[in-house]
Amino acid sequence: MKTAGFEKSNLGWQFGQVQQQVAEWVELQLSKLNFNGQKQAPPGEWRLDWLEGFLRGMFWVILALLLGWLVWLAWRLWPIGSRRLRDLLNFSQTPAPKPEKPMPTAAEWLTKAAQLRREGDFGLAARCLYLAMLQRLNDSGRVKSQASLTDGEYRQLLRGFSGRQGCEVLLSTHEAQCFGEMPITAEDFERCQEAFGEIEKL
Structure with a gap:
């Protein structure tokens, strides 16, 4: 009786391998970081010192965008306050009203x-x-x-x-x-x- 041949490789297995390698590389890079300010990576090796600053910067950018969106939403939904503010901001740009022409007799x-x-x-x-x-x-x-x-x-x-x-x-x-x-x-x-x-x- 003849046995079926085994597959040496397939697309799903290859994708799983790449995924595992990327996860291990990220884990290795993160393990080199010490958040107490000491770097554990040996000299000459690539370090991820910038990652902490980048993540903090992204946090503040996202927070600023969220606050900006909330202010814009409040501006749109609160017509009385926004109209007053708009009138104050446009005060110097508002043309003087034209005098009305008297009606003919x-x-x-x-x-x-x-x-x-x-x-x-x-x-x-x-x-x-x-x-x-x-x-x-x-x-x-x-x-x-x-x-x-x-x-x-x-x-x-x-x-x-x-x-x-x-x-x-x-x-x-x-x-x-x-x-x-x-x-x-x-x-x-x-x-x-x-x-x-x-x-x-x-």
Whole structure:
């Protein structure tokens, strides 16, 4: 009966041998270190004196990175404190606020409307009448003009106002012009001008 041949070597055994040799070399090098400051390695042999300093340095670097990450995380999660600090740091870089331009008066809007009418731009002229109406309502204290108000909201605020019909003509024309893309003719402008005249009489 013939017996099977034995393997002389295989990949797993070779890997185990290399692993064992590396572990023994590291153990030998570490055994040469004496942490009391005395070196046991014979003269002329390579020493690992630097290993202790390297490991201490790595410890402090890792600790500094961890603390830096915690500070950054606190900065991101704590909006009030970080906003205050950011404001303090950016104080010198913050531009001075620009003075607000005064809103044109109703008379200025009317002057602009008349000029545009002469130039034949009835759409912009009607828009100037609309803005003059809003400024007149604001000046009289009837409705405070706000950019966020829609024409429908102005209608609700004008309930019971005696000049509501004149306002309605200007509001409707403005809606048709902006949302219906209706071209404004000379007749439409004249109708808006008459409506504004009714509001001005009040």
